[in-house]
Amino acid sequence: MLLKQMLRVSSTNYLFWGQAIVLLILLLLGYLSPETVVFGYFFETIIIGSIHALKLFLVIKHGKPDAPGSNSMRGYGMIVFFLFHYGMFVAIQMVFVFTFFDGTIAGIKGGFDILHNIKVLLYSEGMAIMLGSLLLTNLGYFYNNFWTTYKYREYAPGDIFFSPYVRIFIQQFVVIFTGFFFVFFNAGVVAALLLIIIRLGVDLLIVSIKKDSNFLKLLSEKLARPDQSPEEIKRQLEKLSE
Numbered sequence: 625m626l627l628k629q630m631l632r633v634s635s636t637n638y639l640f641w642g643q644a645i646v647l648l649i650l651l652l653l654g655y656l657s658p659e660t661v662v663f664g665y666f667f668e669t670i671i672i673g674s675i676h677a678l679k680l681f682l683v684i685k686h687g688k689p690d691a692p693g694s695n696s697m698r699g700y701g702m703i704v705f706f707l708f709h710y711g712m713f714v715a716i717q718m719v720f721v722f723t724f725f726d727g728t729i730a731g732i733k734g735g736f737d738i739l740h741n742i743k744v745l746l747y748s749e750g751m752a753i754m755l756g757s758l759l760l761t762n763l764g765y766f767y768n769n770f771w772t773t774y775k776y777r778e779y780a781p782g783d784i785f786f787s788p789y790v791r792i793f794i795q796q797f798v799v800i801f802t803g804f805f806f807v808f809f810n811a812g813v814v815a816a817l818l819l820i821i822i823r824l825g826v827d828l829l830i831v832s833i834k835k836d837s838n839f840l841k842l843l844s845e846k847l848a849r850p851d852q853s854p855e856e857i858k859r860q861l862e863k864l865s866e
Contacts (some may be wrong), residue, residue, distance in 0.1 A: 636768065636831050636834065639768075641757075644824040650762050656750035657748055658813050658815055661819055664817060666717075666795075667759045668795070669795065671758055672792060673792075677703050678704060680781055681703060687781065715738065722737075729745075731744035741829055794826055795826070798823060802819040803815060843861065844858040844861060
């Protein structure tokens, strides 16, 4: 029942279904190269971080105040701290991933030549289309799920500060997992296909656990231990949907 609810096309997830279908078609028709798909999803972390900085701005300006003593960083300085902290996190990931793909993709020079590697990959076949679709989907989700619903009024800055980290950790794990097919089995198309499908599943799950959804209610009840309240699990899962 949960899986059926998650996979059902709805007004909240149609962007992710549409994106996945378009990317699959473009990949199979040869308009996107496998490395474009793999690294396009990897570069999406930058898009996610930029939009999250905007969310923090809205929450700081219109949301609830943090509880006294809950955070050492206050006000708009939290955005600067997030960008620095998140940027370091992404840079370390880039070093690791570029090292992993070194010698597999033409032009990649090694883990620490980050700017050169990014420049090479940005000129990959179809990267503009790939990044454009990811930007459109993320902005659409932000608009439908956060902006028009005024959700920024429901949170304190500390409530959502770390919310993108879980998502990008899962995302990069999936990129590296599918990358094994790319690196060790010389099966770039298979890797890209797997990545699109798995990422669609992750996106549909994140959308499904939005606030007050029946899916979130059922999932919380299933995950709650005997000594836990489903409402506690529900509140924790809600933040992941941001």
